[in-house]
Amino acid sequence: MSTLQTQLKVTGLVKRFAGKTVLDGVDLSLAAGEVLCILGPNGAGKTTLISAILGLIGADGGEIELLGQSQKGTARSMALRQQCGVMMQIGSLSANLTVAEQCDLFSCYYQSGYSAKELVGLAGLESHANARFGRLSGGQKQRLLFALALAGKPKLVFLDEPTLGMDVEARRSLWQQIRQLKQQGVAVVLTTHYLEEAEQLADRVMVLHQGQFIASGSPAELKALTRYKLVQCCTALSDEALLALPGVLQLSREQGGITLHSSHAEQTVLALLTQDNKVSQLEVKQVALEQAFLQLTAPTAEHSNGTKEHAA
Amino acid sequence: MSSLAIYQKEAWYDLISVWRTPGFVLPALAFPVVFYLFFGVLFSPAGSTSHAAYMLVTYSCFGIMGPAMFNFAMNIASDRAQGWLTLKRLSPMPVSAYLLAKMATSLVFAMLIILMLFSVAAIFGDVRLERSQWIGLALLLLAGTIPFAFIGLLLGLTLSDKAAPGVVNLIYLPMAFLSGLWLPVTMLPSFLQQLAWVWPSYHLSQLGLKVVAMDQGQPVLLHLAILGLTTAVLMGLCVLVFRRYTGAK
Numbered sequence: 136m137s138t139l140q141t142q143l144k145v146t147g148l149v150k151r152f153a154g155k156t157v158l159d160g161v162d163l164s165l166a167a168g169e170v171l172c173i174l175g176p177n178g179a180g181k182t183t184l185i186s187a188i189l190g191l192i193g194a195d196g197g198e199i200e201l202l203g204q205s206q207k208g209t210a211r212s213m214a215l216r217q218q219c220g221v222m223m224q225i226g227s228l229s230a231n232l233t234v235a236e237q238c239d240l241f242s243c244y245y246q247s248g249y250s251a252k253e254l255v256g257l258a259g260l261e262s263h264a265n266a267r268f269g270r271l272s273g274g275q276k277q278r279l280l281f282a283l284a285l286a287g288k289p290k291l292v293f294l295d296e297p298t299l300g301m302d303v304e305a306r307r308s309l310w311q312q313i314r315q316l317k318q319q320g321v322a323v324v325l326t327t328h329y330l331e332e333a334e335q336l337a338d339r340v341m342v343l344h345q346g347q348f349i350a351s352g353s354p355a356e357l358k359a360l361t362r363y364k365l366v367q368c369c370t371a372l373s374d375e376a377l378l379a380l381p382g383v384l385q386l387s388r389e390q391g392g393i394t395l396h397s398s399h400a401e402q403t404v405l406a407l408l409t410q411d412n413k414v415s416q417l418e419v420k421q422v423a424l425e426q427a428f429l430q431l432t433a434p435t436a437e438h439s440n441g442t443k444e445h446a447a
Numbered sequence: 448m449s450s451l452a453i454y455q456k457e458a459w460y461d462l463i464s465v466w467r468t469p470g471f472v473l474p475a476l477a478f479p480v481v482f483y484l485f486f487g488v489l490f491s492p493a494g495s496t497s498h499a500a501y502m503l504v505t506y507s508c509f510g511i512m513g514p515a516m517f518n519f520a521m522n523i524a525s526d527r528a529q530g531w532l533t534l535k536r537l538s539p540m541p542v543s544a545y546l547l548a549k550m551a552t553s554l555v556f557a558m559l560i561i562l563m564l565f566s567v568a569a570i571f572g573d574v575r576l577e578r579s580q581w582i583g584l585a586l587l588l589l590a591g592t593i594p595f596a597f598i599g600l601l602l603g604l605t606l607s608d609k610a611a612p613g614v615v616n617l618i619y620l621p622m623a624f625l626s627g628l629w630l631p632v633t634m635l636p637s638f639l640q641q642l643a644w645v646w647p648s649y650h651l652s653q654l655g656l657k658v659v660a661m662d663q664g665q666p667v668l669l670h671l672a673i674l675g676l677t678t679a680v681l682m683g684l685c686v687l688v689f690r691r692y693t694g695a696k
Contacts, residue, residue: 217539280534283534
């Protein structure tokens with residue numbers, strides 16, 4: 136990574152709204168060809184972070200470096216805007232212009248970008264080229280906005296919830312396009328609610344919570360961070376006996392079976408089988424990123440480690 | 448692409464987009480013409496040759512104010528609400544291209560309204576003016592859209608897309624009435640006549656009436672100064688609001 140050019144560097148970014156600290160000393164850096172996924176619940180500050188980086192809002196502290204240039208205030212040079220592509224969450228185009236017209240307009244903004252026709256192709260909307268924006272489906276609108284974000288063949292792309300409102304097929308095809316961007320050496324910042332998206336695309340996942348990054352790593356590292364696995368089975372053992380097993384953090388019962396959250400799944404299983412040799416339907420599962428993420432951002436996250444609570 | 452191309456395309460697509468909004472185009476073009484036909488031509492006092500010419504000036508002012516205020520206020524408020532303006536601000540499009548495009552659209556509408564009203568006046572109202580008067584009046588009216596464009600811009604930058612149309616009407620219609628665009632200003636109650644000079648539309652209409660020698664006799668420079676000052680104040684406010692909007696403070 137270190138040999139690749141750093142395209143985005145944020146240091147100690149602070150943003151306050153009416154006395155409330157929304158970004159509280161955020162650091163991040165992103166290299167060419169890297170996909171960074173920012174996860175976080177609503178209100179975590181994801182959109183605020185992107186807006187501050189892009190100069191849509193002023194920051195109250197910290198430094199922002201875009202494509203090697205240090206940024207002051209909210210002004211972003213034309214040369215920089217030529218090389219950045221953005222897809223914001225609330226992005227609606229003029230409802231009265233057609234797909235082809237929007238692409239024509241956006242392609243003329245960039246000195247060395249895609250032609251209008253190529254943009255229509257990138258959006259995969261050749262068959263809707265003459266449809267007005269207002270008549271497109273939610274997914275088609277997102278595809279057009281994605282294509283427009285690439286209009287200038289950018290080096291750095293910001294995608295705020297890009298697959299919102301897309302069906303599974305459209306989402307997969309957009310993922311493919313994001314992978315292509317990565318291969319072309321484009322640096323991508325992606326925020327999403329779809330954790331599968333982060334697992335599929337991200338080189339690095341950063342979890343934003345109450346204005347701070349509380350975790351950062353590859354999707355696999357982030358999963359490991361949560362340190363526990365799920366042990367599921369049907370057993371005759373009592374709640375007390377199950378909670379007393381080594382490594383068990385939590386217990387829940389549903390439909391005759393039980394689920395144990397264990398920090399040491401192997402030892403838990405060994406002890407379980409020793410105490411009850413009639414255990415059936417035993418499964419040990421990796422925690423999905425979604426659960427890992429929920430655990431990290433849950434208000435009780437700091438306390439759940441080590442305490443044995445009964446969750447029925 | 449040259450930056451000239453950006454200005455051209457931005458203006459062209461702004462015009463197309465507005466043109467495809469019947470709810471804007473029909474009232475903007477039809478109201479001034481219909482009003483003028485009724486109050487300027489059909490209900491002309493018997494034997495009056497000047498009434499149609501007087502009303503031509505005032506209804507033309509009324510006509511060009513509308514599209515300038517509505518186009519800026521409503522479309523900028525909705526572009527802001529929908530995030531379209533955000534996307535454009537992040538793109539390498541100069542803000543001036545966006546604003547000039549809106550101005551160009553307002554001027555195209557102003558031109559159409561002027562052409563229609565002048566035709567109605569000449570054909571049905573028997574208004575006879577020198578060629579220099581027609582041209583002078585048209586140029587004055589086109590230039591006269593500028594202060595109203597700034598009123599629209601100020602409203603578009605501050606109001607929500609839902610509130611914008613209502614607030615524009617609340618300013619546009621009373622201002623037109625109070626500055627004597629519907630009825631000659633001399634027919635208004637005297638305290639309203641005294642107040643008329645605060646409205647930019649009063650000064651624009653007086654300048655227009657000067658072209659046909661029917662104004663109230665104040666000096667041209669006074670009208671120009673007040674219009675210029677109003678425009679400068681509005682422009683300053685727009686810059687302040689825009690700075691706040693873009694976070695530059």
